[in-house]
Amino acid sequence: MRQLKLSKAFTLMEPGPVVLVTTRDRNKDNIMTISWTMVMDFTPVFAIVTGAWNHSFAALRKSRECVIAIPTVDMLDTVVGIGTCSGADTDKFARFGLTPVRGKVVGAPLIGECLANIECKVIDMVAKHNIVVLEGVAACIDPARKEKRTLHAVGDGTFVVDGRKVDRRKMMASRLPDGV
């Protein structure tokens, strides 16, 4: 994993990939699959929708920290598996053969197998809407990883895989933030 400038971290989230969010409660790590996410600022600030229906929510609320890990298409069955069992009775790192990696800032673990990881602090919770507002405080990416295509949950049990990339940097130059 190579450190990634925080000013670029939002570009991991803006395309809307399904992500894995890790938490730590005392020494117990957990992971949830989250597709309801949003970039809110370049700084970077993100929103996720979660609540008591996720076992991880208690740890997130208590520790006010988490890691957003970005999985790729080769991890599809892990992503679905994590989203369809509960941390209440499952050690998801062990069950899915994932490697918890110590972060730079937060106590929640990075996922070694993912393309990228963003360490986050909870900066607000909008309880009325089940929105948790996160600020990225460190980010890293695995430049050696061959598979870089992420997954987009459709919500009906199907997923769209990243296809080709098109470049409109020149047309958009006036609207892009510095450092991206």
Place this chain on the structure above:
Amino acid sequence: MRQLKLSKAFTLMEPGPVVLVTTRDRNKDNIMTISWTMVMDFTPVFAIVTGAWNHSFAALRKSRECVIAIPTVDMLDTVVGIGTCSGADTDKFARFGLTPVRGKVVGAPLIGECLANIECKVIDMVAKHNIVVLEGVAACIDPARKEKRTLHAVGDGTFVVDGRKVDRRKMMASRLPDGV
């Protein structure tokens, strides 16, 4: 355009496509390109991040209505063009050759050229975070449209086009809402 069940409308947004959001202020229509969006519920409820930096924001706040239109890859230069000019001095429907279509419920226009349109009412604004919470009240899709691949903004001036679709309906059956 064919009406789409509201229980399926969130599946248009959950993969994270860049969208066009239309508003109407008195009889003046406008369009903004928005990539910072999130599904919040199946009902469907969506969040978008916008504020006074978008000319459309005043109309959105005043009318408390908008339409989320889903463009496809053949509309890339329209999406970028709409995002890099302002409704303050531009009639975007005219400039980009788009057809405003009357909706079933809201005053803001659908975009005839888009794959799908979701008519929305503003149900809350979380001013502190520039979040506008929208409830979909009608949705339609163009089943005759050949190009169905949507675009995902990376945020650095590049876009990822939808690739292949993979099916995990069976694995996820226990977690899917009814009617999807």
